Amino acid sequence: MGAPDEAGSRPFRLGVLISGSGSNLQSIIDRLHKGAAAADAGAGDDARAIEVSLVISDNVSAYGLKRAQNNGIPTAVFPMDDYADRVQHDLAMADELEKHGVDLVVLAGYMLIVTPAFLERFPQAVINLHPSLLPAFPGGTPIEDTMDYGARVTGVTVHFVDAGTDTGPIILQEAVEIKYNDTVESLRERIHAVEHRLLPRAIELISEGRVSFDEANPRFVIIS
Ligand code: GRF
Secondary structure (H helix, E strand, O other), X not given: OOOHHHOOOOOEEEEEEEOOOOHHHHHHHHHOEXXXXXXXXXXXXXXXXXXXXXXXXXXXXXXXXXXXXXXXXXXXXXXXXXXXXXXXXXXXXHHHHHHOOOOEEEEOOOOOOXXXXXXXXXXXXXXXXXXXXXXXXXXXXXXXXXXXXOOOEEEEEEEEOOOOOOOOOEEEEEEEEOOOOOOHHHHHHHHHHHHHHHXXXXXXXXXXXXXXXXXXXXXXXXXX
């Protein structure tokens, strides 16, 4: 992560990885990109300029790429089929992110699992957004799984990425109540509304140097 003493000298640079629609990318652009945070009445004294420096997708037709281009943000596509294996794919992606001087990598609806080789390049600087209250309902279909289980409360988690699937230290969580007449789609809509606030908030806190690990228990994230 970028050192806090760099604050103010240059923007805090994000690399955002997406696979599809990119509505969360859009909320990052609207709320944080290039001074949007400063314009926000909620931005505190510690606020540091944030820039989405690069958007990467594994999927050439991801609508999120268009959202980036509409905002003048550089994009790159890394289809898995173009590489011998996942490690080669991820190392090429890491090279591109490094070229753009990225401080934090944000997985915002990126549907591939990143390899340990990738994580080593960005220590404690890769975060993910997941539409459940982890550790409940990890994996690829959490909203469906939550509904099938009959849970009454679910939510949104933003967490650091480690070598497991949806297992990294949790930064922020917010609960969403499940209504008796909810469908997967109506629940997804309310979860999205929370995601669109929670992910930018976590990014802002990290950019301000306010997120650290408890030395006694590195799973425990401290927000100051
Ligand atoms: C989000 O619900 C996120 O939690 C999940 O994938 C979805 C992506 O949505 N990992 P979008 O592409 O940002 O609209």
